[in-house]
């Protein structure tokens with residue numbers, strides 16, 4: 556199968572702290588790959604290296620295609636309306652808004668709300684919609700269901716599976732074994748910066 560992301564012998568230091576220790580894994584086209592680990596294991600750092608947000612000290616990363624990212628903590632101005640945020644992003648990315656995307660994420664019903672009026676789950680879905688505006692072939696999700704209730708989690712799991720069916724390759728960081736078990740085809744387990752499985 557086609558490899559979309561290849562991470563080999565990745566090392567990253569924060570000052571003298573060796574946070575990623577010779578981490579290697581690859582992600583195949585069409586799969587949901589789970590990066591599992593306790594708080595502080597190095598999941599976000601690994602993802603940020605793949606995303607190009609962080610410089611790493613040694614090793615190599617290659618990615619293929621157009622990447623979309625949902626960060627762990629994202630925010631928009633308090634008073635911006637959902638519809639305005641979507642219009643802004645679609646103009647910026649020079650694409651037209653997909654009604655199907657907004658419908659599948661349940662965004663249609665919150666179009667006139669201000670960002671500050673959204674629940675955590677609604678904010679998550681909006682940020683996911685913004686990430687997906689320009690159809691990616693690779694989606695990186697950092698703890699996508701953190702802070703959501705059970706119904707919100709399950710709904711987001713369905714959305715993630717639907718995206719996979721549409722051909723999107725997904726990397727997902729989580730500390731929740733059951734979430735990773737139910738969503739992912741392959742996983743990597745990080746422990747104190749080392750890929751132990």
Ligand SMILES: Nc1ncnc2c1ncn2[C@@H]1O[C@H](COP(=O)(O)OP(=O)(O)OP(=O)(O)O)[C@@H](O)[C@H]1O
Nearest residue numbers: 569572574592593594595596597598599600601730
């Ligand atoms: N900018 C930074 N400077 C120094 N240390 C950092 C920095 N960012 C993260 N760390 C440390 O690096 C380690 C890995 O952090 P990282 O955020 O990658 O872990 P994580 O697996 O994503 O954790 P979580 O599940 O809590 O998000 C932690 O010990 C953290 O304290």
